[in-house]
Amino acid sequence: xxxxxxxxxxxxxxxxxxxxxxxxxxxxxxxxxxxxxxxxxxxxxxxxxxxxxxxxxxxxxxxxxxxxxxxxxxxxxxxxxxxxxxxxxxxxxxxxxxxxxxxxxxxxxxxxxxxxxxxxxxxxxxxxxxxxxxxxxxxxxxxxxxxxxxxxxxxxxxxxxxxxxxxxxxxxxxxxxxxxxxxxxxxxxxxxxxxxxxxxxxxxxxxxxxxxxxxxxxxxxxxxxxxxxxxxxxxxxxxxxxxxxxxxxxxxxxxxxxxxxxxxxxxxxxxxxxxxxxxxxxxxxxxxxxxxxxxxxxxxxxxxxxxxxxxxxxxxxxxxxxxxxxxxxxxxxxxxxxxxxxxxxxxxxxxxxxxxxxxxxxxxxxxxxxxxxxxxxxxxxxxxxxxxxxxxxxxxxxxxxxxxxxxxxxxxxxxxxxxxxxxxxxxxxxxxxxxx
Numbered sequence: 001x002x003x004x005x006x007x008x009x010x011x012x013x014x015x016x017x018x019x020x021x022x023x024x025x026x027x028x029x030x031x032x033x034x035x036x037x038x039x040x041x042x043x044x045x046x047x048x049x050x051x052x053x054x055x056x057x058x059x060x061x062x063x064x065x066x067x068x069x070x071x072x073x074x075x076x077x078x079x080x081x082x083x084x085x086x087x088x089x090x091x092x093x094x095x096x097x098x099x100x101x102x103x104x105x106x107x108x109x110x111x112x113x114x115x116x117x118x119x120x121x122x123x124x125x126x127x128x129x130x131x132x133x134x135x136x137x138x139x140x141x142x143x144x145x146x147x148x149x150x151x152x153x154x155x156x157x158x159x160x161x162x163x164x165x166x167x168x169x170x171x172x173x174x175x176x177x178x179x180x181x182x183x184x185x186x187x188x189x190x191x192x193x194x195x196x197x198x199x200x201x202x203x204x205x206x207x208x209x210x211x212x213x214x215x216x217x218x219x220x221x222x223x224x225x226x227x228x229x230x231x232x233x234x235x236x237x238x239x240x241x242x243x244x245x246x247x248x249x250x251x252x253x254x255x256x257x258x259x260x261x262x263x264x265x266x267x268x269x270x271x272x273x274x275x276x277x278x279x280x281x282x283x284x285x286x287x288x289x290x291x292x293x294x295x296x297x298x299x300x301x302x303x304x305x306x307x308x309x310x311x312x313x314x315x316x317x318x319x320x321x322x323x324x325x326x327x328x329x330x331x332x333x334x335x336x337x338x339x340x341x342x343x344x345x346x347x348x349x350x351x352x353x354x355x356x357x358x359x360x361x362x363x364x365x366x367x368x369x370x371x372x373x374x375x376x377x378x379x380x381x382x383x384x385x386x387x388x389x390x391x392x393x394x395x396x397x398x399x400x401x402x403x404x405x406x407x408x409x410x411x412x413x414x415x416x417x418x419x420x421x422x423x424x425x426x427x428x429x430x431x432x433x434x435x436x
Contacts, residue, residue, distance in 0.1 A: 022054035024201040029191035031062035033208035044109035056163040062187030070094035134175025149183025295331035302340035349416040394429035407432035
């Protein structure tokens, strides 16, 4: 290994995600294009790793290119209405054949176990059955879509029991009616219904589409469901991307906390999306992903993990867990998708109408994204709300950052008397004050 220290740092950095995801349910859906591109074995490696980390995984596959291939082999022309396949008897036979072949390919991919591969020692059972009940889509604009259907329900109870027993579940884009008919469904429809029924924590589309961009060409990394609806209404997205986003919004609006749209062109894109701060795709949530708020007792562990490296190198004064627990109401944190990435504390001195901002920290991985400045503004607003008109900091290494943001150098004598008595002359911290 060329850089073991870097590896250890990386492994520690993903630990919060591992803890947060253990026991959660993820529905992972991918199109037939992924299989046609030869990316199935690698995806199986990555999903097997999620399974090994204690995540419950439901896999949903698509089959559009495989159905088109089967139709071509039989010299049958595919028919569509407004982008929806008209599934006649011949097309249904092709859909069944494509789904059968794909199911076997997927089962084979999850059966790998060669030494010196990511699947070594894996013993994964992936189970498929008649979990999906469907109904006909019917006649639209005077066109009978025949055996094209829409998902009515997914057997969540049985799927939960399989997941609880350590299995993976595979859903195909086919559904069955109580009368014994088979209907051709979209992968996206099946995935959304499954995620909603199972109360999944995440719905992840691994797509053939490129990274989503706004009208100006900038990458779209995060959207609330309301923002996503506005993007759809604006109409600048390509049709395939809009189709995925439409279903992601539907999932979030029906109780799925997070939906992700991740291009499969990048190797390991699912892992990068889940285990890095910025990800490599677009994340949609029902509410804003990032919150800047007053800390609670549940945040103590996250604060300690954040400030420990800076305490170790002397940048911050050491604070024990008990002290942080006692002073937790003085802290604010910035949280992103359940992980704390920044914090600060506000110690008021009401008689002098002054307050000290201490322990301002931002995770090094996300510095230069403006989180430090956002925390500063938040603490200034907290100070103003309680009648404070001067904010001061004591720092040994970051004076320049504060000077650029309106603080001015001052002497220890400018501090409130109580704070002067607590001043550590050995550290010789610089005193910086800002008038609010």
